[in-house]
Amino acid sequence: MTMGSTARQAPEELVTVIITTSPTPSAPSTELLEQIAASFRVHCAPLIHCRAIVVLDTYDHISTKPRLKKGHVTPDGAAKYADYKVNAKRLILKEYSPAGRPYGNTDLIKTQEKAEFGSGAAAYASQDNAVVMNVTTTKDGRVTFVEPLQRLGFGLAVRSALRMTVTPYVWIQQHDWALVTDIPLGSLLQIMQENKALAGTTAEAKEMNNEILSEAIRPPVAYVCFPSIRMMEYATSDHVMLYPALRGLTQLHKQNFTVQSETEEGGSNISTVPLTPLFLWHDKPHLASTSHYLNQVFYSRIAIQRGAFIEDTVGHLARDEMKKGSWKKWACWLYYPDEGKHLCLRHLKGRTWRGVEAELAAKLEYMRLNGLDVNVQVPN
Secondary structure (H helix, E strand, O other): OEEOOOOOOOHHHHEEEEEEEOOOOOOOOOHHHHHHHHHHHHHOHHHHHOEEEEEEOOOOEEOOOOEHHHOEEOHHHHHHHHHHHHHHHHHHHHHOOOOOOOOOHHHEEEEEEEEEOOOOOHHHOOOOOEEEEEEEEEOOOOEEEEEEOOOOOHHHHHHHHHOOOOOOEEEEEEOOEEEOOOOOHHHHHHHHHHOOOOOOOOHHHHHHHHHHHOOOOOOOOOEEEOOOHHHOOHHHOHHHHOOHHHHHHHHHHOEEEEEEEEOOOOOEEEEEEEEEEOOOOOOOOEEEEHHHHHHHHOOOHHHOOOOOOOOOOHHHHHHHHHHOOOOOOOOEEEEOHHHHOOOOEEEOOOOOOOOHHHHHHHHHHHHHHOOOOOOOOOOO
8 A cells, every 4th residue: 555645744843752761770871861862863863853751750769679660769879860860851952952052041941740640559549649740841842851759650651741742643762772773754654644543433533434444454553663572573473373363463454554755856755664463552662643642541540550551551451452353443563674573672671781881890890700801991
């Protein structure tokens, strides 16, 4: 199926990059975020020119042993994270500033918002189920920082950022996943615009539905994830092949979308984008429709608990429905170059990675304790 070649908005005008970050062993270093920004520049340059919302999540408890997934940090970790937030904001303002014009303090506007959440847990029974967030935005609206006074967790962090988003699409980016291959962002957006997920019974939706019925195969595309090592050759993996409904949906909808675009010389260019149906709403980096996200995943304040992950909660609900054949309402796809043999993401392991210097120092200490020859030095 070939997409039209009418004039379209640039990706930078259509997408907001939502970056979530939280305490890590590498703090106060911003090496994780630096690697992500570098991977954007190399493999998907428009992402570094989009609007950006950065959620600088916090911790719940200070304890003697760090348990980052549970929101526990040590006193030293808390102090380092305070410095990290300062460093991270400085880095993002530099990376996302207009060319030749760095942001200054007078460019920043400060407000407060609330993040409501749902929970049946007794631990939250005495609370009003809302977290106050300090929000700092540049006057041009290009960069927003969200700093909650209590820990949000990934799911509530994404929901909070989505509610501040003004673009029709979002790129969700955790702080420890880097791109390792080129991403055709413009083509993916064109496919998503031409194959919108339907919602409600509005006249526009009905008209769109009639158009879709006139096509032999025109399934909605509202979410596109990118393959990590565990998602290689996904279409033929046990995640799909063990379930008749998922096998059938893959056979029916897996395809190369053909995109037609205009060249600078006024001609046209034809390219193909391989996609296969995906049967889980993953948390790792993905491109999605803002409205679809809010309507389908965060349909109300009770959709996500504080501290919860989308993949572990709503994601598995979605998978259960997909196993029964209800996949189009979620409209999830996986970018699938080279029949799933092409890796797109590298995990930087933010919960354990301590930064270049600390990792090298630990390696040298291990070698020393085991009587191995040490011929390298820790960099200055």
